[in-house]
Amino acid sequence: MKNIIISVSNSKGGSAKTTSTAIMGFILSEWKNKKVLIIDMDQQNQIKYLMYGYDNQDKIKEVKESSLSSEAGGTTVRYNKVSKNLDFLSFGTSLVSLTNSESVDLIPRFKKYLKSLNYDFILVDNPPAFQSASNTGVGISDYTVISTMTQTLSYDGSFQQEDTVNTLNETLDSVNVKLIAVLRSIKDRNNHNAKNSQRIKDYFQDLMVKDIIPSSTEYQNMVDTGVNDERAKERRAIRKYLSVVDEIMERISKDIGEDVNGKTWIGK
Ligand SMILES: Nc1ncnc2c1ncn2[C@@H]1O[C@H](COP(=O)(O)OP(=O)(O)OP(=O)(O)O)[C@@H](O)[C@H]1O
Ligand SMILES: [Mg+2]
Structure with a gap:
């Protein structure tokens, strides 16, 4: 089976996209033994801090730099190894000047290139809209998970993100992305407003992930230390995402008619 490409998106900034991508990547690679x-x-190139830890940047070793010119529009990408089962690819600043028409050109070529790679899952951490890179990230994926904080503007960004997904599917032949889940995180308990919560549930219905990621400073600390399960408190914070990963994997398994989830093994 080819790899499965899942982007994490929301047109609103600060909606836990990067945190969710990094922790889901950790669970799949470390606890579920997926590549x-x-x-x-x-x-902003920030997810690397969650991969390695802000304090451990000397650990970042470039495995290879490749130019995707033949496959994907002259873009340079850098590969780094994070752990046995986890690799990390970044563009540096080469996406800064990506125009809309370049993005349209890049999507089919980049997706074809990614599909040739030997991974079980490719997770895409998206920037907020309205950048061409954001459309590209959604456009190359098989599935997108909308990540939202439980705040009005983040919810609003979720509705806009759904519009973007629909527009990309309708306007570009090369795009075939399915909105698979809407994930909520509580950053600040005061903003977890019951009325708003009902509104997003009424709108997205079965697409809502059942569990909500609670507010925890552990997620903020992971920027300094990197996502790791060395200590009980970090393990607990990561565990909050386990039911989320299971739920998303089950939906994808159902969609493609094949079990893609597999067993969980928490080593420590
Ligand atoms: N459950 C949580 N509890 C507390 N803080 C959180 C939680 N999830 C994320 N955060 C914090 O909220 C901030 C924004 O999260 P994150 O960077 O993941 O969002 P983002 O959507 O990627 O933002 P951007 O749009 O800037 O890329 C970060 O400081 C992060 O550590
Ligand atoms: Mg981010």
């Missing part, structure tokens, strides 16, 4: 590639589509 995973994480792609950073964001010019």
Whole structure:
């Protein structure tokens, strides 16, 4: 079976996209023994801190730099190894000047290139809209997960993101992406407003992920240390995402008629 490409998106910034991508990548690679590639589509280049830890950047070793000129529009990408089962691909600043028409050109070629790679899952951390890189990240994926904080503007960004998914599917022949889940995280308990929560549930219905990621400073600390399950408190924070990963994997398994989830093994 070819790899499965899942992007994490929301047109609103600060909606836990990067945190969710990094932790889901950790669970799939470390706890489910899947081969995973994480792609950073964001010019802010921040997910690398969650991969390695802000304090451990000397660990970042470039495995190879390749030019995708033949496959994907003259773009340079950098591969890094994070752990046995987890690799990381970034664009540096080469996405900064990506125009809309270049993005349209890049999507089919980049997707074809990614599909040739030997991974079980490719997770794409998207920047907020309205950047061409954001459309590219969604356009290359098989599935997208909308990640939202439980706040009005983040919910609003989720509705806009759904529009973007629909527009990409309708306007570009090369795009065939399915919205598979809407994931909520609580950053600040005061903003977890019951009325708004009902509104997004009424709208997205079965697409909602059942569990909500609770507010925890552990997720913020992971920027410094990198996502790891060395200690109980970090393990607990990562575990909050396990039912989320299981639910998303079950939906994808159902969609393609094949079990893609597999057993969970938490080593420590
Ligand atoms: N469940 C949570 N509890 C507390 N803080 C959280 C939680 N999830 C994420 N955060 C924090 O919220 C901030 C925004 O999260 P994150 O960077 O993942 O969002 P993003 O959608 O990727 O943002 P951007 O649009 O800038 O890329 C970060 O400081 C992160 O550590
Ligand atoms: Mg981000």
